[in-house]
Amino acid sequence: MNEPVINHMAEENEMDGYVKIDRYNDAKIKDIANHYTSILADIGEDPSREGLLKTPERVAKALQFLTHGYDIKPDEILKSAMFKEDYSQMVVVKDIEVYSMCEHHMLPFFGKAHVAYIPNGHIVGLSKIPRVVDAYARRLQVQERLTNEIRDCIQNTLKPAGVAVVIECKHLCMAMRGAQKQNSVTTTSAFTGEFVNEKTRAEFLRLITASLD
Missing domain, CATH: 1.10.286.10 (GTP cyclohydrolase I, N-terminal domain)
Known part of the structure; x- marks a missing residue:
């Protein structure tokens, strides 16, 4: 070829x-x-x-x-910066900018992703998590699948004690056409491992909504 x-x-x-x-x-x-x-x-x-x-x-x-995300292997992004580390508390990267395109109408949706994981022997370079988000977002997507893909990539590659992903986006296919609801926001979430536990999940949700000011 x-x-x-x-x-x-x-x-x-x-x-x-x-x-x-x-x-x-x-x-x-x-x-x-x-x-x-x-x-x-x-x-x-x-x-x-x-x-x-x-x-x-x-x-x-x-x-x-x-759509350049089709040419990227997100798991390889994580593997390029994995380090052994004796740390087992929650790691949160929040307010990651998301820009993607709805596969139904090829109109943009955009917002923020919040990602957390609990290390189980390995941590990953912090910049790699936003890169994974971008690799999946730069494809024709639906927000639900995007959320699951980010979760599964981190879980399957790092094998942490748990992964949490929350994405909040505005969809122009809803704002510009169809329902024409300009202020609506869609929130999706996906959890594995320790984050299925209500107490752990509540801590994650508190951290992504808290302000450091």
Whole structure:
């Protein structure tokens, strides 16, 4: 099988030396862009007018970025930073930003994830937990499955005494269309091990709602 053609694009800001590098599969970009050219025409637009000339390509690149989680193995993220440690109290990473796309209408949903685990011989680098959340979120999703996938990945890889995941999101498929309820928030939760215990779960919920101010 031929390796995908990757286009490396760099943009440099001369003021601060910042370099942005995006990686795209050229063949997929072209194919997706062609479809969007047809879609623009089907909704009554003129794909040849100035403001839309590059829109199909921009949308194709945006979709590749928004769904790049398919190319990531979340368990490998955790395995890359696992350490033996004699610590058995709750570890909580809260207010992790979540940006995903509803698989039913391909509209965004976004909010926060709160994740905790109780180590059982191993801890993991704290930055890896948000990366796992992002790896699953950057796919076409439903919030319920996203919650379970994060829980299961941490449980199966770290094998802790328990895992807790709570996600709170606003769904634009509800706000912009359908019910058109702009202020509704959907909350999902998933627990394993010690977090099935009401006392432990209550401590987790208290910690994610507490303020350090």
